[in-house]
Amino acid sequence: MQLLMAPARGEAARPVRVAAWDLVFYLGCFAFALGTALASEFYGYRIWGNFAVAGYGLAAAYSAWLTISARRGMQTNGKFSSRWIGIGAVVVLAMCAPLLMLVIRRLTGTDWLITPFSWAAQPEVWVIERSADLLLRHGTPYVDIAALGRAPEVNDYTPYGPVMTVFGLPRALFGGSPVLNALTDARWMFALAAVLCAYASWRLLNRPRIPVFAAQLAIACPLTALTWAVAGPDLAIVGLLVLTFALAAADRPGWSGFVLALVISAKLIVAPAAAVLAVFVYRRARGGNPWAATGRFAAALAAATIALHLPVYLANPAAFTEHVIRFPLGMGAVRSPAASPLPGHLIAQAGPAGTAISLVLVGVAAVAMLIWLARRPPATGSAALTRTAVGLGALILLTPATRYGYLVYPLVLLGAALTFRASGPTARPPRNGRADATSS
Incomplete structure (x- = not known):
């Protein structure tokens, strides 16, 4: 009986491990983005960091919710239980949004200057x-x-x-x-x-x-x-x-x-x-x-x-x-x-x-x-x-x-x-x- 229950326990624990990994990954990314936003000498890096903090923070919060739900054995709605939602948050907030802002910001003209703090x-x-x-x-x-x-x-x-x-x-x-x-x-x-x-x-x-x-x-x-x-x-x-x-x-x-x-x-x-x-x-x-x-x-x-x-x-x-x-x-x-x-x-x-x-x-x-x-x-x-x-x-x-x-x-x-x-x-x-x- 115990041998039969062991695989079932392993399968039940897998969603918890996967969601916990996502949480650790996005928290690490969040820390990197926060450090970049606060300390980088490059203007574009700092702008990216501010957007990325939001993107990785949202992905981490979502992963935390999935982790808690999995630990409690809660059934989540199929539309809102996909791990790809975290990826989507990163793509929108940490990639596309800062790129768009920096492209527009570049129109003010800071190319060819030896001033990293102003490079868009x-x-x-x-x-x-x-x-x-x-x-x-x-x-x-x-x-x-x-x-x-x-x-x-x-x-x-x-x-x-x-x-x-x-x-x-x-x-x-x-x-x-x-x-x-x-x-x-x-x-x-x-x-x-x-x-x-x-x-x-x-x-x-x-x-x-x-x-x-x-x-x-x-x-x-x-x-x-x-x-x-x-x-x-x-x-x-x-x-x-x-x-x-x-x-x-x-x-x-x-x-x-x-x-x-x-x-x-x-x-x-x-x-x-x-x-x-x-x-x-x-x-x-x-x-x-x-x-x-x-x-x-x-x-x-x-x-x-x-x-x-x-x-x-x-x-x-x-x-x-x-x-x-x-x-x-x-x-x-x-x-x-x-x-x-x-x-x-x-x-x-x-x-x-x-x-x-x-x-x-x-x-x-x-x-x-x-x-x-x-x-x-x-x-x-x-x-x-x-x-x-x-x-x-x-x-x-x-x-x-x-x-x-x-x-x-x-x-x-x-x-x-x-x-x-x-x-x-x-x-x-x-x-x-x-x-x-x-x-x-």
Whole structure:
């Protein structure tokens, strides 16, 4: 009798545990938002924090109500018992509302000032919009640092690949009046790209049920919500990156390589994903010829990357090298301001020896990732995304110059991995008929 009752008790306790987890998650997010609202030096961050306090506070209060109801065994109305209500509160109050206010506030004109306490958009927004204007006028999105006639400053740099310029084209082409400037703010373009990529990936996976925990990691996490409101390019890039894995999982290696070329040609930080995707495409190939599938992936990746970079490089090789390669590596005429207190940066603070140690640790992490890929090649999209999240997370944590905001990449990728897993098995059955023990 006791054995029969134990599973029932476990099932009864599950709603309590789930609601309690939601409560802890949203309370942690609430604390982050409150600290940001009170202490951040950036105007946009503080505005986001004030809105986000309301969004996370409402989600936490709702989760507390669900927890109490579950503990008391109360039956809640189906319309008001969904955990997605908390996600909705975050999307409306911590993402859309602050973005709208900051877009309007930006019309008062605070771009290009060295005054973080007045920025309604982070510098990457203005820089990307400027890059589009430069591309249309001069054939290159990069400022010629050597021709400035003055000492360069950090805002002169565009540390992105040429594809990132696309998000600034609407402003460059149609901006000019307050209404058009508001409608063509690059943040709308970043948000639209992220949403469309997420939707396309979901369709490619045959519309799986999205776990709430996956949405909490990928959408409701403060790093995602904050990035959505004040900047946004990283969300567009990680959205495209998820799409590359969805295309590979849907047996479209050529398209996967092409989209990955777009991603790498926008931001080089995601280049390590190419190794994971190549192994995944080889492992997954259903046509019986994994080398052919991997070849299509590699050919599309290489051809598109060259086609996207070469014209811009030839327009001004020195400017391209300075902006895209030297500046992100800390070797430019101006040092990158990326200096969040993550392990790699803290180690590098010890001087040249510390920088060397940090770079060695990055190398060790890269070798460890390659060994992991070789010994346990991913056979599902979920496994491939998990490996990419771990690899990018290690790179972000250990590199000497970094920002904590980049951690949005592994968080979104882990959330996507949970959704890929919910879509069901996607690996090709092993030829020997045995279960694959390496795909998790």
